[in-house]
Amino acid sequence: MRADQILHPTPAGLYCPPGDFYIDPIRPVPRALITHGHGDHARSGHGAVMATRQTLEIMAIRYGTDFAGQTQAADGPLRVGDTTVSFHPAGHILGSAQIAVQPDHGPRIVVSGDYCRHPNPVSAAYEPVACDIFVTEATFGLPVFKHPDPAGEMTRLIASMAEFPERPHLIGAYALGKAQRLIMLARQAGIDGPIAIHGALQRLCDYHVEQGIDLGPLVPATAKQVEAQLVIAPPSAFASAWVQRFRDPVIGFASGWMTVRARARQRGVELPLVISDHVDWPQVTRTITELAPSEVWITHGAEDGLMRWCELEGIPARPLRLVGYEDEPE
Structure with missing residues (x-):
């Protein structure tokens, strides 16, 4: 199974046909997997939502307990359709997670959501997750962004x-x-x-x-x-x-x-x-280098800058051109 048959952008967000779910959709969908509780990633009105327990509780605080038809806490690897999904700490905010999608046949894709590698006293530390394709944000995906301690x-x-x-x-x-x-x-x-x-x-x-x-x-x-x-x-x-x-x-x-x-x-x-909950330029490039995926997909932010770096490093990359996400709320 090709990578774009496992996960691809749609007007509603990233869609996984073999699992029949969306990741961080920007409009109501039948089944959503949510990386974290910020409003540009976690919206109400979905038929079913899977997320970490803390993200589900944060969504209930922000949107009310009936924010979705059904909810399921992501504890351990879970079967969703013809895929196995797992949630891993992203270091961004409380409850934030990366979502690994492993189809029965095909490459493993990790959707990082928003992530941060600076120590964060209110979030579990970022956890590197081996993958074939890494989907990364590029909020601060330009060399000028080097966040201090x-x-x-x-x-x-x-x-x-x-x-x-x-x-x-x-x-x-x-x-x-x-x-x-x-x-x-x-x-x-x-x-x-x-x-x-x-x-x-x-x-x-x-x-x-x-x-x-x-x-x-x-x-x-x-x-x-x-x-x-x-x-x-x-x-x-x-x-x-x-x-x-x-x-x-x-x-x-x-x-x-x-x-x-x-x-x-x-x-x-x-x-x-200068305090950010997102990776800066040295962190995003180091993360890609350490994970060594066969391909990088780039979401919201300075996609072109990170695309150019991947090209110079000989790493196949593509922009997803997703809309509806804020780079970093002001």
Whole structure:
């Protein structure tokens, strides 16, 4: 069986005919396998959903318990149609997984979803999975993107808080995964006191605590008087009246896109923190080199840049041109 008979792009997303399922479909389908809980990969309305237990629980928090007709936790290798599928840690966010698809006859394909190889205190570490075809994202698939050690970025945050002790530091971070990682990085850097969080983060932070991730003391940033110097909020909050309750704040943002300083200036970010939950250029190229697949398929992001690198390395590659996925939510 040829690879494109096992998995190929459709308007609804990646489809596997021998298993009769889609991976991270962008519209409702009868059967979906979901890599992780971010909204551009995990949508409601499917007939049946298979994902890790944590991803299923995150989807229930975000969409309600009836987000799909049926759900099944991915525990161990499972038969789906004429394929065997297995889920492996991706290092991206809590519950994130790569999906390995092994047909009864044909090459093994690993769909990485979004993945990260920097140590992440709120996610199981990325696990290399041997495969014939590796499907990789290319969010930061250009040589300019070389993300620094997150601990160094937290040192910059702490230095700013010490330099401006009277100014609250408002840091934008995506509500699922990035916000909790930022809190844990702050704890590891020695910030032991209360951290204020926007109300939109509360339930997901509570869930991380329920899963055994100690985020330390958190206080709501919804009161008129916020006693914490460090405040974390989703990016959407910075365009609302909510931000006006803070006097002379230091505006920060945690994202791999903060590598592009012009983007930081356009957003009015005084303290850009280059912290990403995606592989950067050295990580994605190292991953491909280590896995040594016979072919690489490239999804959303800088597909052309990674295609060119694969060409120079003599690795067969093709872009999937999937639509509907955000490179990294801002």
